Amino acid sequence: MVVIQSIDTARQIQESTQIPSEAVAIWWLGQASFVLKTTSTTILIDPFLNPMEGRVIPPPFTAEQCPPIDLILYTHEHIDHLDIPTLETLARHRSQPRVIAPSPIMDQLLKAGVQPEQLQGVQPDEEIITGTNKILPVPALHGLSFPPVTYSFGQEISDGQYRYLGYIVEMNGIRIYHPGDTLVFAGLVEKLQPLNIDLALLPINGRSYFREQQNLVGNMDEREAADLAAAAGFKAVIPTHYEMFAGNTGRPGFFVDYIRAHHPELTCYLPSHGRRLIYMK
Amino acid sequence: MVVIQSIDTARQIQESTQIPSEAVAIWWLGQASFVLKTTSTTILIDPFLNPMEGRVIPPPFTAEQCPPIDLILYTHEHIDHLDIPTLETLARHRSQPRVIAPSPIMDQLLKAGVQPEQLQGVQPDEEIITGTNKILPVPALHGLSFPPVTYSFGQEISDGQYRYLGYIVEMNGIRIYHPGDTLVFAGLVEKLQPLNIDLALLPINGRSYFREQQNLVGNMDEREAADLAAAAGFKAVIPTHYEMFAGNTGRPGFFVDYIRAHHPELTCYLPSHGRRLIYMK
Amino acid sequence: MVVIQSIDTARQIQESTQIPSEAVAIWWLGQASFVLKTTSTTILIDPFLNPMEGRVIPPPFTAEQCPPIDLILYTHEHIDHLDIPTLETLARHRSQPRVIAPSPIMDQLLKAGVQPEQLQGVQPDEEIITGTNKILPVPALHGLSFPPVTYSFGQEISDGQYRYLGYIVEMNGIRIYHPGDTLVFAGLVEKLQPLNIDLALLPINGRSYFREQQNLVGNMDEREAADLAAAAGFKAVIPTHYEMFAGNTGRPGFFVDYIRAHHPELTCYLPSHGRRLIYMK
Numbered sequence: 098m099v100v101i102q103s104i105d106t107a108r109q110i111q112e113s114t115q116i117p118s119e120a121v122a123i124w125w126l127g128q129a130s131f132v133l134k135t136t137s138t139t140i141l142i143d144p145f146l147n148p149m150e151g152r153v154i155p156p157p158f159t160a161e162q163c164p165p166i167d168l169i170l171y172t173h174e175h176i177d178h179l180d181i182p183t184l185e186t187l188a189r190h191r192s193q194p195r196v197i198a199p200s201p202i203m204d205q206l207l208k209a210g211v212q213p214e215q216l217q218g219v220q221p222d223e224e225i226i227t228g229t230n231k232i233l234p235v236p237a238l239h240g241l242s243f244p245p246v247t248y249s250f251g252q253e254i255s256d257g258q259y260r261y262l263g264y265i266v267e268m269n270g271i272r273i274y275h276p277g278d279t280l281v282f283a284g285l286v287e288k289l290q291p292l293n294i295d296l297a298l299l300p301i302n303g304r305s306y307f308r309e310q311q312n313l314v315g316n317m318d319e320r321e322a323a324d325l326a327a328a329a330g331f332k333a334v335i336p337t338h339y340e341m342f343a344g345n346t347g348r349p350g351f352f353v354d355y356i357r358a359h360h361p362e363l364t365c366y367l368p369s370h371g372r373r374l375i376y377m378k
Numbered sequence: 379m380v381v382i383q384s385i386d387t388a389r390q391i392q393e394s395t396q397i398p399s400e401a402v403a404i405w406w407l408g409q410a411s412f413v414l415k416t417t418s419t420t421i422l423i424d425p426f427l428n429p430m431e432g433r434v435i436p437p438p439f440t441a442e443q444c445p446p447i448d449l450i451l452y453t454h455e456h457i458d459h460l461d462i463p464t465l466e467t468l469a470r471h472r473s474q475p476r477v478i479a480p481s482p483i484m485d486q487l488l489k490a491g492v493q494p495e496q497l498q499g500v501q502p503d504e505e506i507i508t509g510t511n512k513i514l515p516v517p518a519l520h521g522l523s524f525p526p527v528t529y530s531f532g533q534e535i536s537d538g539q540y541r542y543l544g545y546i547v548e549m550n551g552i553r554i555y556h557p558g559d560t561l562v563f564a565g566l567v568e569k570l571q572p573l574n575i576d577l578a579l580l581p582i583n584g585r586s587y588f589r590e591q592q593n594l595v596g597n598m599d600e601r602e603a604a605d606l607a608a609a610a611g612f613k614a615v616i617p618t619h620y621e622m623f624a625g626n627t628g629r630p631g632f633f634v635d636y637i638r639a640h641h642p643e644l645t646c647y648l649p650s651h652g653r654r655l656i657y658m659k
Numbered sequence: 660m661v662v663i664q665s666i667d668t669a670r671q672i673q674e675s676t677q678i679p680s681e682a683v684a685i686w687w688l689g690q691a692s693f694v695l696k697t698t699s700t701t702i703l704i705d706p707f708l709n710p711m712e713g714r715v716i717p718p719p720f721t722a723e724q725c726p727p728i729d730l731i732l733y734t735h736e737h738i739d740h741l742d743i744p745t746l747e748t749l750a751r752h753r754s755q756p757r758v759i760a761p762s763p764i765m766d767q768l769l770k771a772g773v774q775p776e777q778l779q780g781v782q783p784d785e786e787i788i789t790g791t792n793k794i795l796p797v798p799a800l801h802g803l804s805f806p807p808v809t810y811s812f813g814q815e816i817s818d819g820q821y822r823y824l825g826y827i828v829e830m831n832g833i834r835i836y837h838p839g840d841t842l843v844f845a846g847l848v849e850k851l852q853p854l855n856i857d858l859a860l861l862p863i864n865g866r867s868y869f870r871e872q873q874n875l876v877g878n879m880d881e882r883e884a885a886d887l888a889a890a891a892g893f894k895a896v897i898p899t900h901y902e903m904f905a906g907n908t909g910r911p912g913f914f915v916d917y918i919r920a921h922h923p924e925l926t927c928y929l930p931s932h933g934r935r936l937i938y939m940k
Contacts, residue, residue: 117398120656154642332653340638349638350631353648357621357630361435364653367634367646372613374645375401377656562868587843587879588886598868599880605869632913 106157106371110134111164113373120377121268125368127154128177128341131275131298132166135268138230141194142170142264142275143178144187145341153341157371160186168227171198172277173239173251173261174205175314177341184209197225197232199262201255221259230268235288237261237279240314248280248314271295271378274331278314278338280304281321289329296376297331300338301347313345319352327360333376335366387438387652391415392445394654401658402552406649408435409458409622412556412579413447416549419511422450422475423545423556424459425468426622434622438652441466446473449508453558454520454532454542455483456595458622465490478506478513480543482536502540511549516569518542518560521595529561529595552576552659555612559595559619561585562602570610577657578612581619582628594626600633608641614657616647668719668933672696673726675935682939683830687930689716690739690903693837693860694728697830700792701728703756704826704837705740706749707903715903719933722747727754730789734839735801735813735823736764737876739903746771759787759794761824763817783821792830797850799823799841802876810842810876833857833940836893840876840900842866843883851891858938859893862900863909875907881914889922895938897928 106124116122116136124132130145146156146163160183169187171179179202187194188210196211200218207213219225225232239261240246241254251260263276274289274297299322304315316338317325326334334356339347349367356363368374387405397403397417405413411426427437427444441464450468452460460483468475469491477492481499488494500506506513520542521527522535532541544557555570555578580603585596597619598606607615615637620628630648637644649655668686678684678698686694692707708718708725722745731749733741741764749756750772758773762780769775781787787794801823802808803816813822825838836851836859861884866877878900879887888896896918901909911929918925930936 115400117401117656117658119396120398120658340642348635350633350635352631353634354629354631357648361621362650362653364650364655365648367638367648369643369645372643372645373659375398375656375658377398377401378654584880584882586883586886588883588890599865601865602867602869605867609869629913632910 107162107164109373110139117375117377119269119271120375121271121273123335123368123374123376124157124372125335125337125370125374126157127152127370129172129275129278129298129300129337133266133268133273135230137228138168138268139164139166140168140170140230140266140268141166141187142266143172143180143277144169144183145177145180146183147180151342153343154370163187163190165192166190166194167192168232169194169196170232170264170266170275171196171202171206172237172263172275173199174202175278178278179205181205181209184211188212188215195227199234199258199260201251201258201260219262221262230266233265233267233292235263235265235276236282237263237277238282239278239280239316244312246309246312246314265292265294271376273298273376276300278316280315281317281325286325286328294329294331295378296333296335297326298335298337299326301336301349301352302338302345303347308345311344319348320355323352323356323360323363326363331363332378333364333366335368388443388445390654391420398656398658400550400552401656402549402554404616404649404655404657405438405653406616406618406651406655407438408433408651410453410556410559410579410581410619414547414549414554416511418509419449419549420445420447421511421547421549422447422468423547424453424461424558425450425464426458426461427464428461432623434624435651441468444468444471447471447475448473449513450475450477451513451545451547451556452477452479452483452487453518453544453556454480455486456559459559460486462486462490465492469493469496476508480515480539480541482532482539482541500543502543511547514546514548514573516544516546516557517563518544518558519563520559520561520597527590527593527595546573546575552657554579554657557581559597561596562598562606567606567609575610575612576659577614577616578607579616579618580607582617582630582633583619583626584628589626592625600629601636604633604636604641604644607644612644613659614645614647616649666719666931666933669724669726671935672701678937679939681831681833682937683833683835685897685930685936685938686719686934687897687899687932687936688719689714689932691734691837691840691860691862691900695828695830695835697792699790700730700830701726702792702828702830703728703731703749704828705734705742705839706731706745707739707742708745709742713904715905716932722749725749725752728752728756729754730794731756731758732794732826732828732837733758733760733764733768734799734825734837735761736767737840740840741767743767743771746773750774750777757789761796761820761822763813763820763822781824783824792828795827795829795854797825797827797838798844799825799839800844801840801842801878808871808874808876827854827856833938835860835938838862840878842877843879843887848887848890856891856893857940858895858897859888860897860899861888863898863911863914864900864907865909870907873906881910882917885914885917885922885925888918888925893925894940895926895928897930
């Protein structure tokens with residue numbers, strides 16, 4: 098297991114009070130897990146803080162050490178996104194975070210201890226405005242958590258509702274796209290392109306028949322992520338979801354080389370885990 | 379030739395007046411050429427704006443379009459670093475930039491039209507303080523511009539003076555290391571490590587017997603650049619000097635993969651040419 | 660440690676009696692260690708069969724299991740090339756192999772138990788003819804086995820003799836170049852090009868300041884090996900010396916990519932350890 102040199106991330110998140118007024122501070126916690134913070138708001142996406150067996154890289158802090166947060170976004174129910182032990186702790190956090198998740202998985206969150214008044218189930222295009230921030234849910238084409246792997250929006254097991262989501266988070270006028278786990282699908286470019294997204298946090302682990310045989314549902318791969326970014330006009334990208342499990346990795350080097358060769362107008366960030374990154378337009 | 383979608387970089391540099399007070403705005407102009415800007419100062423390093431034949435990527439703006447600058451730093455005399463046609467224009471720029479260069483090449487700058495009162499020749503460790511900024515020249519181990527390629531500090535053809543330099547630029551308390559063109563050499567880690575460098579702009583094109591036969595003097599390669607960053611404790615890195623000439627490239631993808639495998643505590647930025655990047659600690 | 664599924668390599672080498680009369684059978688034993696066999700002769704180069712700590716890949720067979728051999732070639736004295744424990748066993752092998760090595764290291768071989776009548780010290784261009792086979796020693800530019808790392812032919816510590824060698828082995832009219840450990844140096848292309856080499860077994864691990872600080876003497880890298888192959892007109896190449904020690908690897912993927920991009924006329928083989936490869940013109 099790679100040991101990251103001590104960066105006291107939880108404390109840094111809490112004490113980062115000098116974030117510029119037109120910036121978003123970003124911490125990558127590993128896999129698809131991120132903290133986004135402005136001077137007024139701290140958002141946690143898919144917090145995966147459980148030091149479970151099989152992780153290649155430990156979480157930068159535990160659920161108990163989690164700094165105050167205003168809002169948690171969940172994209173879907175898979176264990177590396179909806180980490181129930183972490184949620185059980187965060188649901189009782191003194192900062193009483195609001196929680197947003199796809200409507201069909203609300204029961205799982207309630208069971209983990211989230212209070213009904215904390216929780217909001219959402220569907221695509223149901224924009225949520227909190228203070229100066231906006232959260233726009235978008236569909237994700239992912240897969241059921243039982244075999245055989247099939248790709249869908251999960252509607253067939255969710256009374257017609259979307260079960261897998263991504264989010265476009267607007268903070269300080271900066272639009273950040275967290276797609277959750279998804280393939281690229283018909284209509285996605287068309288949906289995203291008019292939204293003037295600044296920064297996208299894109300999975301690059303791809304899909305593979307052999308992983309699917311192990312019930313590992315796939316994502317866009319390096320090339321698709323880069324081509325999506327270019328087609329939808331994102332200005333910058335952070336590759337994600339490539340380093341946490343030995344049998345389900347992506348290749349950030351190939352992502353970078355492909356971008357330099359085919360889409361050099363894209364800026365690419367590869368933050369280390371737990372170290373602050375400041376994004377401004 | 380890759381054509382970067384229009385980012386009006388020169389205008390953006392000039393109009394970037396909202397840089398946070400604890401940040402540095404950075405524009406990569408290609409190869410080893412950078413603009414560093416704070417609320418008070420604009421510094422240009424190795425400006426290579428000549429649209430010369432053989433460039434893979436055109437300059438984001440011409441010398442004539444160059445926004446006002448306070449200071450130009452030159453690391454050494456090679457054509458992709460000391461671009462004489464660009465300097466001939468910049469020397470007459472209305473903003474009357476100050477120019478800093480290794481002492482042994484001052485005559486070349488004067489001949490290009492730099493006025494003696496604009497120009498300051500420097501040697502390693504001669505720290506320059508301008509306003510709240512500090513410039514610390516450091517040695518670079520590079521090579522003579524005529525065959526056969528040999529690596530040295532250039533003292534043997536410079537009356538004992540260092541001919542190849544790098545600079546540590548401190549702006550708003552942020553330390554940025556631009557090594558010029560250099561191999562890693564004995565004593566470099568020891569010199570840099572105590573200086574708490576935040577961000578390094580590191581060449582990754584390496585050296586090769588076959589390039590040296592064409593009189594292409596080499597640099598550290600991807601692995602050496604990443605190992606240097608880790609050994610000297612840099613917090614973030616931007617790979618440079620890998621994309622401008624077809625016969626002299628580096629492999630940013632390997633740089634990234636090697637960092638993720640061996641030094642995951644390092645954050646890596648790969649800015650596109652001409653697009654603003656904000657760096658804060 | 661990667662465990663290669665059982666290929667009974669030692670038995671396969673011994674029983675490979677149906678090698679076509681115009682072919683050479685080749686087994687890669689890992690690092691720079693090879694078996695070359697024709698219907699009449701078995702040659703072992705730099706046999707590294709010691710299951711020493713730090714190996715990433717175990718030897719395909721032990722020195723005790725080694726099949727009958729006619730000739731062992733040593734390129735130089737470094738531990739992964741002149742493996743003394745292996746030699747101590749092979750020197751007493753029932754097949755009474757002849758041993759060829761650089762003259763300056765003969766004392767080390769005698770001390771390991773090689774009988775004087777078995778042993779022949781050689782220098783560059785002293786061609787040896789055994790049956791229908793020819794062995795041509797060529798210089799290698801490598802380094803002293805003690806700090807600081809400097810690159811030379813070793814003459815300064817060998818009474819003016821070459822201490823590091825490669826060999827061109829001609830069997831059945833096929834010329835195979837094993838360079839030992841070497842950088843590319845002035846005159847090498849010119850020496851090799853007229854010799855119409857068919858297949859080269861080229862190290863690709865490169866050199867690095869940080870490895871050199873640990874007294875790991877470097878070699879040509881991926882790019883130099885590929886450019887050497889093209890410049891000298893080799894028809895096919897096998898990359899070597901990239902997989903045995905975690906801190907001293909090369910990147911076969913980049914070697915392959917570089918060849919496809921720049922020298923697509925070259926055929927590249929990447930044999931697994933211990934599995935037979937048949938080379939015919």
